Amino acid sequence: MIRLCTLMAFGMLAACSAPQAKPDNESDSSSAAARTSTLLPVVVRTAKGAHRFDVEVARTPQEQEQGLMFRKEIAADGGMLFPMEPPRTASFWMKDTLVPLDMLFIHTDGSIAFLKAQAEPYSREPVSAGVPVAAVLELRGGRAAELGIREGDRVSWGGCAVPAERRATELNFCPAPAR
Known part of the structure; x- marks a missing residue:
């Protein structure tokens, strides 16, 4: 139980810190440009077909x-992808998040374990x-419903x-096809 509480507390930090100060020479547009240069394609396969997202990746603890x-x-x-290496029980909150988000928690087999709309x-x-x-995977709030994304989708x-x-990227995620 203590371990579970510790993991949940660590996971909650994913969305609860104060904003990081930017260097004086970094403008909002330059940080946006830096984010777009590291976009990663993510594909969600639903009963309606496949949909591609180009998302930022939150790689470091910061x-x-x-x-x-x-x-x-x-x-x-x-949106934004939060890889969990090794896989773990993750917990997020919306403190200081200004817009609604859809959160897709992804099993190691690539299926959506839980979707918080x-x-x-x-x-x-x-x-x-x-x-x-x-x-x-965090998406704009309501996007999962618009595209028919559900728990169990890949x-x-x-x-x-x-x-x-x-x-070349260490962030290729190739789950086995569904049976």
């Missing part, structure tokens, strides 16, 4: 703490799948999601 806090908008086909801005209530996950990213764009 990036995971910041997440999508203080953003005023999220692109329709944008329209997570409420500023909420301090933890959101978790309650099981270890390989990643969490997710892949990197060159595994878009083989024609295969490139």
